[in-house]
Amino acid sequence: MARRTAPRDIASYGDLFDPKEAAEPILGRAVRDSLTEWLTEIWAADDLVKVGLQPRRRAMFDGVPGVGKTTLAHHLAARLGLPMLAVRPDKLISKWVGQSSEQIGALFDAAAAADPPILLFLDEFDAYARHRRRSEQGADDERNMIVDTFLQRVEQHSGFLIAATNFADHVDQAMWRRFDIHITLELPGLAERRRIIQRYLMPYGLPADALESLAIALETASPALIRSFCEGLKRQIILGPLLKLDMSRGAVIDRVVSTVHPHKDVGKPRLWSHGSQDQSVRAMPWPLPAAEEVKAEPPVCRPDVAVVSLNDRRNKP
Ligand SMILES: Nc1ncnc2c1ncn2[C@@H]1O[C@H](COP(=O)(O)OP(=O)(O)OP(=O)(O)O)[C@@H](O)[C@H]1O
Numbered sequence: 001m002a003r004r005t006a007p008r009d010i011a012s013y014g015d016l017f018d019p020k021e022a023a024e025p026i027l028g029r030a031v032r033d034s035l036t037e038w039l040t041e042i043w044a045a046d047d048l049v050k051v052g053l054q055p056r057r058r059a060m061f062d063g064v065p066g067v068g069k070t071t072l073a074h075h076l077a078a079r080l081g082l083p084m085l086a087v088r089p090d091k092l093i094s095k096w097v098g099q100s101s102e103q104i105g106a107l108f109d110a111a112a113a114a115d116p117p118i119l120l121f122l123d124e125f126d127a128y129a130r131h132r133r134r135s136e137q138g139a140d141d142e143r144n145m146i147v148d149t150f151l152q153r154v155e156q157h158s159g160f161l162i163a164a165t166n167f168a169d170h171v172d173q174a175m176w177r178r179f180d181i182h183i184t185l186e187l188p189g190l191a192e193r194r195r196i197i198q199r200y201l202m203p204y205g206l207p208a209d210a211l212e213s214l215a216i217a218l219e220t221a222s223p224a225l226i227r228s229f230c231e232g233l234k235r236q237i238i239l240g241p242l243l244k245l246d247m248s249r250g251a252v253i254d255r256v257v258s259t260v261h262p263h264k265d266v267g268k269p270r271l272w273s274h275g276s277q278d279q280s281v282r283a284m285p286w287p288l289p290a291a292e293e294v295k296a297e298p299p300v301c302r303p304d305v306a307v308v309s310l311n312d313r314r315n316k317p
């Protein structure tokens, strides 16, 4: 069953992210190096043209849920001074035969014509870009057509394009090759976890030994989980007394751990196994001190972790 597609406004394809609202991700060295390399290449576009090259424009981010793929894409768009359009499959995939390919074409046309230009972010990319199959059923024909349309349009697109997936293995190989940069976001290491805790616990802070202990207990946690844990703790600190809840350290931690759930595809950090009995909880000063009252070393710039600043090189040098 076919149906014609009416032209759509660019914002109807997904969520528009303002570059001014981007957060600075806390990144491991490998990702930070890839990012710096890519941005340098983009900023040096004029010099590259002189030797017959173009900066790369298409990147694929992969990593487990909550590891920061959307955050990094938004941050990158902000570094380039561009709004980001985040498109999810449900905005493109249609129950009408043939209409998904039409929608994909219309999206790329709208993105190419967008003024100001946008960075196109295709989330859950594996949903469209699964391996093509030998055609045995109509559904496979439709899916192959979607992949073919993407292959063509991704290649033709002259703007910046980032795709993200939690399932890199599911992405069609030909599609994978259309992306000239691949960045795998790993779960944060110890040094990054320390920084992420510090950021999201603000305005509270932990002294160095308690911070270290909590960062160890949060091994295998994604940045999203660490953020939810810290925010859950702060919410309890403010709301618990109003609700006349037990505000002892152990009771508060147990309430937070029981309401914040690690994603089922990511390992369960030790804190979730031990709860208030964990040694990191015993090391935690209570009530939590203000950040400025604690000397939460290690120093800001350790070699194995860094914050990529939004302000350092937003524009060309
Ligand atoms: N590197 C990071 N530094 C600081 N905060 C982060 C980082 N990565 C993620 N976060 C925080 O975690 C939350 C989830 O991140 P994000 O949505 O970017 O993850 P994702 O990989 O896109 O997840 P999904 O696969 O579910 O789409 C955000 O609120 C973000 O602020």
Ligand SMILES: [Mg+2]
Residues within 6 Å of the ligand: 069, 070, 071, 123, 164
């Ligand atoms: Mg995301």
